[in-house]
Amino acid sequence: MHHKRLDDQHLLTKVMDIKAMGDSVFYTCLLSHLQNHMIHPSKIEHLRSSVYLIHCNNRLFIIKGFDSNQTLNNQKELTQRLKKNGFIHTYSFIEDLPTFEYDGQVFGAIEYIQPSSDRFHFGSEKNRIEGLTVLHTFHNSTGLNLTNNLSHFNQIVKWEERLRIFCKYQPIIGEYVAESILSSWINWAKWALVGMKQHETELMAEKKVIIHGDCAHHNFLRKQDGELALLDFDLIAYAPPFIDYLQYCSRILPYLVDPAKELWFYPEIATYKENKAFLYALTYPTDILREWNRLCKNHLSHHSAQLHRIWKMTIEQFAKRMKFNEEIAGMIESL
Ligand SMILES: Nc1ncnc2c1ncn2[C@@H]1O[C@H](COP(=O)(O)OP(=O)(O)O)[C@@H](O)[C@H]1O
Numbered sequence: 001m002h003h004k005r006l007d008d009q010h011l012l013t014k015v016m017d018i019k020a021m022g023d024s025v026f027y028t029c030l031l032s033h034l035q036n037h038m039i040h041p042s043k044i045e046h047l048r049s050s051v052y053l054i055h056c057n058n059r060l061f062i063i064k065g066f067d068s069n070q071t072l073n074n075q076k077e078l079t080q081r082l083k084k085n086g087f088i089h090t091y092s093f094i095e096d097l098p099t100f101e102y103d104g105q106v107f108g109a110i111e112y113i114q115p116s117s118d119r120f121h122f123g124s125e126k127n128r129i130e131g132l133t134v135l136h137t138f139h140n141s142t143g144l145n146l147t148n149n150l151s152h153f154n155q156i157v158k159w160e161e162r163l164r165i166f167c168k169y170q171p172i173i174g175e176y177v178a179e180s181i182l183s184s185w186i187n188w189a190k191w192a193l194v195g196m197k198q199h200e201t202e203l204m205a206e207k208k209v210i211i212h213g214d215c216a217h218h219n220f221l222r223k224q225d226g227e228l229a230l231l232d233f234d235l236i237a238y239a240p241p242f243i244d245y246l247q248y249c250s251r252i253l254p255y256l257v258d259p260a261k262e263l264w265f266y267p268e269i270a271t272y273k274e275n276k277a278f279l280y281a282l283t284y285p286t287d288i289l290r291e292w293n294r295l296c297k298n299h300l301s302h303h304s305a306q307l308h309r310i311w312k313m314t315i316e317q318f319a320k321r322m323k324f325n326e327e328i329a330g331m332i333e334s335l
């Protein structure tokens, strides 16, 4: 790294520049940490919660906060292994900058991937196909056990809890959504869980891999060279690949015109066409329950923009989603 001495005054000015962005104590720690390692940033951008983009001598890199050293080390080991196994669709951690701790988080440095202006989203069929290919290649490139313990993901436990919380918030949600619609979502959630439990052996039939665990569009990044990258390994766990594909389905569903038919055009998803556990799981309204729970937990029901987005998803998509669920139920029936 280029060496340039910064005096305290300079450091302070920098902190003042970015003070408006939030936690100035954090920025002071971050700057002095970087400075101790001969890095003198010209700009720090706060990208999202614990993710910062550091500009230094026309070079860019990411600083990201992790829950613990173990979480960070797991992700380092995973990305190293992915690279070793020929998986090119992600970043590497930067090993020559030591970690630092702040407010219970451990911050590590990550190579910055230059995004293309052609942003990745699930509205494009090409993206939907390519995302699945990358995910499939990821599952085949992670290898098995990591050095540290990685948790085993249990979809049924997770969704039972999500439903329990949703039911707890029912009186609040009921102020915005008609009782008949609300109970319909709850009944589908219960029905899906019963079916998943009944067919748990099918759910667990595949060999476990390391799943990504968070297949949202913002964890895919279209690179400037046109390749697709996969980011953010905060939710990796041992589980059947089924779990990632299920999540992927729920992310792309809103963009499909006739999802009960179109889903099976994707080869990675067609694998599960006769898997009853998968079919039941498709009818669980995971996004609706998740978003309402998040809104209520953060007392955001008075934030009209977010409320409106979730309300639209709950009401406007209702007919389409009910048709989808009925058709999936029909598929289960005919198996
Ligand atoms: N290495 C990277 N290169 C380029 N952009 C990144 C990188 N890491 C994160 N980002 C950007 O920051 C966002 C948040 O990072 P992410 O690791 O997904 O954090 P979070 O856990 O908060 O979702 C990503 O969606 C992406 O836009």
Ligand SMILES: [Mg+2]
Binding pocket: 218, 219, 231, 232
């Ligand atoms: Mg993310």
